[in-house]
Amino acid sequence: MSGLLLGSWLSILPVTVLVLLIVLAGALSRCERTALLSAGRGLMIYACLLLGLGYWALNERHDARADVLSVVEPRVLTVSGVVAAPVAHSPGRITMIVAVRSVETDGASRPASGRLRLTWRNPDTEVFRGDRVSVRARVRPPFGTRNPGGFDYGRYLRDHGIRAVATVKGPHRIRVRPPDAGDVGARIWRRIDRWRHRVRQAAIATFDQPARGLFLGMIVGEQRDIPARVREDFMTTGTVHIISISGSHLGLLAVVSFFGVRGLARRLPPSRLETLSCILTPKQLAVLVTIPLVVFYTLLSGSHVATVRSLIMLLLYLFAVWIGHERHILIALSLAALLTTLVDPRAIYDLSFQLSYVSVLAIALGARWSGRDAGDAEGIRNAGGIGDADDADASLRLPVKLRHWARRYLVMTIAATLSTVPLVAYYFNQVAWMGLAANAIVVPLVGLVVVPLGLGASLLVLLGGLTHLPASGVQQEVMHGLTAFIGAAASMPGARWHVASPSVLAMAGFYLCLFAAFFGRARVLRWVSAGLVALCLCWWVWSPRHPFEADALRVTFLDVGQGDATVIELPDGQTALVDGGAAYERWDMGQMAVGPYLWDQGIRRLDHVIATHPQLDHIGGLPWIFNHFEIGRYWGNGVHRRKPFVRALERAGRDKGLVEHIAWAGRDLVDEGGCRIRSLNPPPAERGRMAGDADGADLNNLSVVLSVTCGAHSILLTADAEVDALERLTEHPLVQSATVVKIPHHGAKSSLNPRWIARLNATAAVVSAGQGNRYGHPAPAVVGAYRDRRMRVYRTDVDGAVLVVADPDSGARWIRRARDRHPVPLAWARYSLARERENLFQLWNLWVRNA
DSSP, rough: OHHHHHHHTTTTTTTHHHHHHHHHHHHHHHOOOOOOOOSSHHHHHHHHHHHHHHHHHHHHHHHHHHOOOSSSSSSEEEEEEEEOSOOOOTTTTEEEEEEEEEEETTEEEEESSEEEEEEEEEEESSTTTEEEEEEEEEEBBBOOOOTTOOOOOOHHHHHHEEEEEEESSSOOOOEEOOOOTTHHHHHHHHHHHHHHHHHHHHHHOOOTHHHHHHHIIIIOOTTTSSHHHHHHHHTTTTTTTGGOOOOOHHHHHHHHHHHHHHHHHHTTTHHHHHHHHOOOOHHHHHHHHHHHHHHHHHHHTOOOOHHHHHHHHHHHHHHHHHHHHHHHTHHHHHHHHHHHHHHHHGGGGOOHHHHHHHHHHHHHHHHHHSSSSSHHHHHHHHTTTTTOOOOOOOTTTTHHHHOOOOOOOHHHHHHHHHHHHHHHHHSSOOOOTHHHHHHHHHHIEEEIIIIHHHHHHHHHHHHOSSSOHHHHHHHHHHHHHHHHHHHHHSSSTTTBBOOOOOOOHHHHHHHHHHHHHOOOOSSSHHHHHHHHHHHHHHHHHHOOSTTTTTSSSEEEEEEEEESOOEEEEESSOOEEEOOOOOOOOOOIIIIIIIHHHHHHOOOOOEEEOOOOOSHHHHHTTTTHHHHHHHEEHHHHOOOOOOHHHHHHHHHHHHHHTTTEEEOTTOEEEEEEEETTEEEESSSSSGGGGGGGOOOOOHHTOOOOOOEEEEEEEEEEOTOOOHHHHHHHHHTOOOHHOOSSEEEEGGOOOGGGGGGHHHHHHOSSEEEOOOOTOTOOSSSHHHHHHHHHHHEEEEEEHOOOOOEEEEEETOOOOOEEEGGGGGGOOOOOOGGHHHHHHHHHHHHHIIIIIII
């Protein structure tokens, strides 16, 4: 693992990695000389380190040389290939991963490789894994949003081997053919996917929501049908792992199967038990029954990477049980990790890999610390990923057994929850403190009731050709009860506790102290380490505002794709959010980009929220912000449109008790501490035009235009103002004194006003636009016009989020780009030690300051 980690740094810190290898070699040699390690063991450790490093480098070289479907700019292509993963279903769409075989452009076909994520809206035929498909579509690179601490979906897809994405809509858009007769593997996968389809159709015909979504998530492995509200409740209570196929499901199913079969075998008449024991023991019989059951569950759930990873761990442990070495869970865990990283070295950076192995490792170490041997059930459930049950001595009375099981279950739950706190906080900005109590109820219910019932019903559907799931009434009531319990828990005061992402260095220190607190030799060391663990937890739960640049004006133009969202932090601590990006069926920029950024800055209250004008790409994400943050004042431009996203915002405002204040031109929204936020548009004279359902250029020209002034610094936020509105503002003193200007309307030609630009004296301009957007924003002519005025133009589609930091006292100003946060790979032919130093500095900021 350490070798793979060093290998991942080799392209950005080659000399640093070489120095580390020399230092490690010296440290191992010293350990050998002082008899802490034998020479053979030291050599083996160093060899494994080098093998890991070399294996990563070889995989990187293979990826660089592969003939892949590489698309730099969106273009129309005819792509042919094979569906390489289970097809994901959502209402009105299906999504498939296509292993590309050929690409046709300009009438010429050429071989190609790589993976394409293909979405088909309103399909007219079913598609299964293994099918051959051909489609003509607009293919583009995977795009995401790049914000400090945010989730970059484009990078996520690229890290998982997705080279391009495409979307088509309507019937007959994709040509679908079954696999070739000689492609046995594809035909087997197609058959399994058809089984999943039959169970899915039976569930749709049987259940209402939310029971249908929960069944599909927990049994078939399709989560997209789960209502957003239900998913958020599970996330809040720390039980979100339950609604997706995970190691906990496999482990609990294995516990039920293993102990059920072994218990029945032990209760056979003595003569039959003696005959059975001549062939195999009851324990081995239980293993033989459990293995096909968990394999069937894995196949039915879609054989996703995380599930297969847990299956490998579970099978290794069951093999250890078969040969009588069931108490070596750590060896099974290590072997499973080795196999996983051999298949995909990049898995070490995958969230599911980290959560799975950290939680299982914590459970295993917790069992060792408790001073009791966990026995068969602990190993099986540890291998699955959660929980514990004890194979207690049969002579113990039932109350003693129950107390023993409860104690062990509590220890394992605390170990798994505590060990995953830093990872959950880092990736989800949340401390799910309620998970300790909720999981104690939900996990047994799902593992012992929901999953066995669902699997049994699915098996009857497949064997009996049923169109509805049997025992549906019981299953529906159980899942409705589960949803009601989770909803009630999530609505408790303080249940939703969001935090700033901890730094990598703080997480490493937490795990080191956690280990020392339980396994340190000196009593003082254990108590000091425990205190440091508690201090870390308290600091993360508190998540105060960043102490860096606390007395400066900070304006962040977030990357929200094709939309707008700007965060203003004033020196006196006041905060304002101008717009919140768009919200679509699956992507809410308030949730995906704005919220995580605010939490990472320690912001839980927004003193002002300004909706510049009611268009989806500006206010779509604000309802989510209203529901998850404390809001002081809400400002708008007074236009009320009859659109669903506008009604959603109005409803969220009413629920929060907010009243819309109109930001008329000349009105000061903030005027304190030497800083001021003043509205320059819309003028009160336009009041009459706001009564109707304004649209297009009329609506854009009524956008709220803001001037943020702090000392010698003045930043102009122009929203979607077009030529007419800009013409009105041309001679305004705050326009001419602006030092930074946001280019209006995402850089559209409709906002190109040469007279306005000629009056600007700013030295920097920022344009907010989405990568590869269909409008062509920003227009080259617009960008050129601002550059001709000697302004440096920053673009969120190229640079990611743009942060402007201004010191009101000294007059100094800094502009930072999100893309500069990440180190740049270094080519040996053009190696620069100065560039490596810059990479080290960037990693330091990422790991220590999380900045």
